[in-house]
Amino acid sequence: MIDGWVTFWLCVLIGTGIVYSCLTIAVAIGGFFDIRALLRTIDRQHEEEEND
């Protein structure tokens, strides 16, 4: 009974580690560009408000 659980939790642990590593890389790269876009958007919103 325990062996089944050990295998299951090992798969969960390894799977989590692999998928999370991929997510971290993707978010690290994509997030950098999103922050640049965010700051530009807020600047633009403020400019539009000033123009109005």
Added chain:
Amino acid sequence: MDDPIQLGTNFTAWDWVIVAVYLSGSVAIGLYANRYIRDMADYIVAGRSLRSFISIATMLGSEVGLVTVMYTSQKGFTSGFSAFHIGVCAGIVPLFIGLTGFIVVPLREAGVKTIPEYYGQRFSKGVRILGGFILAAAGVLNMGVFLKAGAIFVTALTGLHDPVIVNVVMTLLIVLVLVYTVLGGMVSVVITDYIQFVVLSVALLLTAVFAARQLGWEQIVDTVETVHGEAGFNPFAEDGVGWTYVLWNFFVFGLVSSAVWPTAVIRACAAESPQVVRRLYTFSSIGFMTRFILPQFLGICALVYFFQDDVGRELFFGAEGHVADDPNVTLKAMPSFLAQILPTGAIGIVCAGMLAAFMSTHDSYLLCWASVFVEDVVNPLMGGKLTTRTRLTLARVWIVMIAVFLLIWSLWYPLGQDMLDYLSVTGAVYASGAFALLLFGLYWKRASSVGAYLGLIAGAFAVLGLKPVQRMVGLGELLDFQQSVAVLGFSSVGLSLVLLVLGSLLFPDSPATRKES
């Protein structure tokens, strides 16, 4: 009194330099972000301009923090691999939410900044004020043990055992958080969360691999079996945590923490579009799962390491080899383990990442509870007439007041239970009623204001799950403790749902009220 648990550490002056440089950088970014804040939308939801990747980073940056790592690793230490069920629950539910849009998409479409604002839109101003008050109170209470967790982590990792120095460090950290949260609002929170997510994720992954290699998988499994028996692997074993507790964690750490808990939902409200919300939850499900699994694994590694060590065994285990009963002791296991195995330099980076994550959780939470208090309690009470400038000032004042409360509560409150259980109970004080209101408010047209009031009040009974409260009312002897957290939690959720339905059927809103809503 000095800390009796002193195991030595590899933490040196170089590690302090790494920590100081990293934290100074975070604060500088917060100060820089202040130039982007002009109104309440910029301050609370960053102008609703968050795209997918940064939404994921900021949600996980605030949800994967030092406190999370501490309480989840404690659960790994006290329950072994069976604690992984919490991570599995925490991953499955956000994935379901991401695929279906359950609760969060209609909320984003409602265009609200906070959940109580939705109560006001759907029910009435009074429901918004009561809901906002319960939310802010439960949220601040929930945050009450964060500083304690931070202090225990710093003590164990750095070898600073003088309580005065620890208190000075924690006060300094909270002051740094205050500086950049008060000035920068959501924009600074987003940027610092991003950096902290990346640093902490890399640190967590590498530390887990390093710990596993040091101890070896077979030794880990054998020790967990020796200490916990079958219950260390099978949550449904006879002496395991049991079905009720697993289902409760499915509700709290699956559904509530992702779709009802405001610090997570505020990300959905800040997202650029409903499509971004779905993507955010689908991908964040990986992070929600990982924030439990990896720290729990570190807790299990700490269990194995100290069980093999004579001094560690004496400190963390009872005479028969069972895990120590005192939650303040078991909380120290994971950081003490890291202090022993990580080399100088690596330990500084891990400490900086953890402390930065500690700050990022605090900034998000402080911002969230303060904005709820101002936007959903004070401003509606004043007839919605407060100017933007007054609301911003009030939010900043409230942030400082919460920080002062946290310092006092951390020193005063006797934990008495695993930190994870404390957090699930205090979270349920708000979440039981909020779940009922969101579920029926979004998906049942006949839900009424009276039903909403009853649902909110009934949810507050979840506070009976706190061990000191149980001792006070004599409930502790009636129920097995771990089960009682789940039983009382489900009872308050059930009561909220039933009373909301009954109240709505017996006292429906008048057509005029419904039209106004």
